[in-house]
Amino acid sequence: METVRENTAVTNVTSPTDSEIKMTDKEFAAELRYLVVILVAKKMLMCQIISREEYRQIDDFMLMKYRPPLSLLLSGKNLLFAESSPEKKVMRKQPGSK
Secondary structure (H helix, E strand, C coil), X not given: CCCCCCCCCCCCCCCCCCCCCCCCHHHHHHHHHHHHHXXXXXXXXXXXXXXXXXXXXXXXXXXXXXXXXXXHHHCCCCCCCCCCCHHHHCCCCCCCXX
């Protein structure tokens, strides 16, 4: 009879639970401030009060100012505009990249 040797050490093979990963109050406040400014800027863009370039400048500046963790992760990915919207076609570089 053959003896099988296995590693029986307990290892964590699942993703961390939400109790292990939490956004701090400071991160949440930064995210909220950024999203409020961007919501206003998007409305201004849709009403043609500002140009796409001005919108991009506002977005880049606010990303650098507030450093919102989730928005930084998703920056450059236009998730809030409808598929048919012309703003969906706006492509830009990540802030700080050349």
